[in-house]
Amino acid sequence: MGGAAAFASIAASYFAPTRLIGAVGGDFPPAYRRRLVKRKIDLTGLQVDATGKTFYWSGKYREHFAGRDTTEVQLNVFEKFSPVLPEIYRDSRYVMLGAIMPALQHHVIDQFKGLPKPFILADTFDLWIHTTKPDLLRLLKRIDLFVINEDESLLLTGARDLVVAAKMLRKMGPRMVVIKKGGHGSMLFHPEGVFAIPAFPVSKFVDPTGAGDSYAGAITGYLASVNRTDFAALKQAVAYATAVSSLTVESFSVNRLATAGRKIIDARYKALQAMTRF
Amino acid sequence: MGGAAAFASIAASYFAPTRLIGAVGGDFPPAYRRRLVKRKIDLTGLQVDATGKTFYWSGKYREHFAGRDTTEVQLNVFEKFSPVLPEIYRDSRYVMLGAIMPALQHHVIDQFKGLPKPFILADTFDLWIHTTKPDLLRLLKRIDLFVINEDESLLLTGARDLVVAAKMLRKMGPRMVVIKKGGHGSMLFHPEGVFAIPAFPVSKFVDPTGAGDSYAGAITGYLASVNRTDFAALKQAVAYATAVSSLTVESFSVNRLATAGRKIIDARYKALQAMTRF
Numbered sequence: 305m306g307g308a309a310a311f312a313s314i315a316a317s318y319f320a321p322t323r324l325i326g327a328v329g330g331d332f333p334p335a336y337r338r339r340l341v342k343r344k345i346d347l348t349g350l351q352v353d354a355t356g357k358t359f360y361w362s363g364k365y366r367e368h369f370a371g372r373d374t375t376e377v378q379l380n381v382f383e384k385f386s387p388v389l390p391e392i393y394r395d396s397r398y399v400m401l402g403a404i405m406p407a408l409q410h411h412v413i414d415q416f417k418g419l420p421k422p423f424i425l426a427d428t429f430d431l432w433i434h435t436t437k438p439d440l441l442r443l444l445k446r447i448d449l450f451v452i453n454e455d456e457s458l459l460l461t462g463a464r465d466l467v468v469a470a471k472m473l474r475k476m477g478p479r480m481v482v483i484k485k486g487g488h489g490s491m492l493f494h495p496e497g498v499f500a501i502p503a504f505p506v507s508k509f510v511d512p513t514g515a516g517d518s519y520a521g522a523i524t525g526y527l528a529s530v531n532r533t534d535f536a537a538l539k540q541a542v543a544y545a546t547a548v549s550s551l552t553v554e555s556f557s558v559n560r561l562a563t564a565g566r567k568i569i570d571a572r573y574k575a576l577q578a579m580t581r582f
Numbered sequence: 583m584g585g586a587a588a589f590a591s592i593a594a595s596y597f598a599p600t601r602l603i604g605a606v607g608g609d610f611p612p613a614y615r616r617r618l619v620k621r622k623i624d625l626t627g628l629q630v631d632a633t634g635k636t637f638y639w640s641g642k643y644r645e646h647f648a649g650r651d652t653t654e655v656q657l658n659v660f661e662k663f664s665p666v667l668p669e670i671y672r673d674s675r676y677v678m679l680g681a682i683m684p685a686l687q688h689h690v691i692d693q694f695k696g697l698p699k700p701f702i703l704a705d706t707f708d709l710w711i712h713t714t715k716p717d718l719l720r721l722l723k724r725i726d727l728f729v730i731n732e733d734e735s736l737l738l739t740g741a742r743d744l745v746v747a748a749k750m751l752r753k754m755g756p757r758m759v760v761i762k763k764g765g766h767g768s769m770l771f772h773p774e775g776v777f778a779i780p781a782f783p784v785s786k787f788v789d790p791t792g793a794g795d796s797y798a799g800a801i802t803g804y805l806a807s808v809n810r811t812d813f814a815a816l817k818q819a820v821a822y823a824t825a826v827s828s829l830t831v832e833s834f835s836v837n838r839l840a841t842a843g844r845k846i847i848d849a850r851y852k853a854l855q856a857m858t859r860f
Contacts, residue, residue: 368742464646467783488766489780500780500857502767505745539860579778580858582817 305336305557307359308402308427311514312521314562315548316400317343318569319525323393325349325412327385329356339562348390356381369486369512371455389415397422398528400520401447403429406439413446423533425449426478427520433459444477448533451520453484466491467498480533482523482542484516492542496535501543501580504550504572511556515549518561522548547572583614583835585637586680586705589792590799592840593826594678595621596847597803601671603627603690605663607634617840626668634659647764647790649733667693675700676806678798679725681707684717691724701811703727704756705798711737722755726811729798731762744769745776758811760801760820762794770820774813779821779858782828782850789834793827796839800826825850 309326316322323346332352340347357380365372387408399422401409409426416422424447432440433456440460444450450473454466463469466483470493473481484490489502522545523538530537547569554560587604594600601624610630618625635658643650665686677700679687687704694700702725710718711734718738722728728751730738741747744761748771751759762768767780800823801816808815825847832838 465787467785485766488763489778491780491783498783498857499860500767500783501860502769502778502780505769505776505778507745509743536860543860577860579776582777582779582814582821582855 305333305339306361306514308404308514308517310336310340310558311517311552311561312400312402312524313340313345314343314558315518315521315545315552316525316528317345318548318566319522319544320398320528322346322525323349323390323396325387325389325393327351327353327359327381329358329381330354332358339558343562346393349388349393351381351385351388353381363513365512387412394419397531398524399424400524401426401443402517402520403427403432406432406436406443409443410439410446413443423448423527425451425520425524427451427516428456430456430459441476444473447478449480449482449523449538450478451482451484451516451523453486453516457483467493470498480538484519486512486515490519490542490546492538494535494538499535499539499542501546501576504546504576505579506550506554508554510554512553513556514558514561515552518552519545519549543573543576544569546576583611583617584639584792586682586792586795588614588618588836589795589830589839590678590680590802591618591623592621592836593796593799593823593830594803594806595623596826596844597800597822598676598806600624600803601627601668601674603665603667603671605629605631605637605659607636607659608632610636617836621840624671627666627671629659629663629666631659641791643790665690672697675809676802677702678802679704680795680798681705681710684710684714684721687721688717688724691721701726701805703729703798703802705729705794706734708734708737719754722751725756727758727760727801727816728756729760729762729794729801731764731794735761745771748776758816762797764790764793768797768820768824770816772813772816777813777817777820779824779854782824782854783857784828784832786832788832790831791834792836792839793830796830797823797827821851821854822847824854 309324313322313324359380359382360378362376363372363374401412426447457469458464461469461472463472470481479495481493482490487503492499523541526541526544527533550572551564552561587602591600591602637658637660638656640654641650641652679690704725735747736742739747739750741750748759757773759771760768765781770777801819804819804822805811828850829842830839
């Protein structure tokens, strides 16, 4: 069980009522669905194409997890997926757009037309920077928080220095930017200031797949739970995201993330506080 | 003007009275000597060989400062250098051993025999791990704090995970270990806990030469100034070291470090506090 929607919604569900939009095929195992239901995730927006097959991805990480290569990808139901915002989702105040094609991310935002504008976080993926950059650049003007990793930031801005890169990214549209550095933590660039946090030092590193999705999901869930987007709230959100994504990398799939519980997340949040304060 | 003794002693001099041991030739420019004197550094331990030439090193950094290659090295007066602890240095309570040959680092410690044991910080260099590892391993049993960078730590322990590596390094002798990650900050492993701090985000990165020396010098100077080595003091020392070494990389040589002044160091320390607190 993988996919941005699974990782992100489970992560968000630790903080706030969570609603999912996505697509699966008739082969999506009932046990996977139960895992989401168990985390009280609203699946009204999950499109099930009974005759189709679920999206499939497999990849191989390079030595020491320095990048990864796709070994197999089957788009399946994603070939003609169009995200539909269910009527009952229309009052959502915090929206995370996973790293699907920018045109589809736009389509989700379009469906909020005429409604109070929610806070929008968007993730992306190097493929979209290479293939649909104009759409992505247009998207950046419509979102509040852009979450991106160091390599993608370099690809998009040409700037290796994160302070310089973040300044450029914010000029492209989003008021706030988070740049993730994998095992080296992450940095938040907010109109009110800069915040840096190390990664949580896990003792058992298994698989980084989904770490970025759970990171972004946790930020969204935490912001929704406090219903604030000031600097203090964003710093706390990023710290919670750091704690949550440290669980994701400790197992294959959502296994650890889905079962860990809020207590250990709070404990890691406090440990991060202790570890960084002087 | 370069060299570990220059960078480290200038860094330390911002916090506590500083004494230097080193060797130069007759060609050492009086202006360089004045820079040290201006920072009130005691030069009793500076051996001047009027007929010899000062140590010379030049190197080239790889793209994006990922490692460096030596282009020229002239040992000169270092060929037969033997560090001598002057009589008036014998009451030193905090000693930093720069990254010279481990046999010479041992020789400095030997000269404290019969005196109250000072707190000893040692730095090293990948060359010594390759060529004189047994001496280095013996040294580790005689020091309190080992400051090492990520690559050297990997070379010495074989462990890429810093928590695992630090555990191994502490088993080799030193009660405390600091692992430096360049632009990604550093981590302190103390018997009382772990501390992580990001690098100070400089806006003008010029030359990393001497950053590690000034980092270690600042730690030593700060510890001497508070005369404590508990976890709280070490965390503060590492934060000050982070602030001080950020000045070093903003210019060639000691130019920025030697002239910046304590005020800007305190300002960067406070900025680091603000940047990491949540």
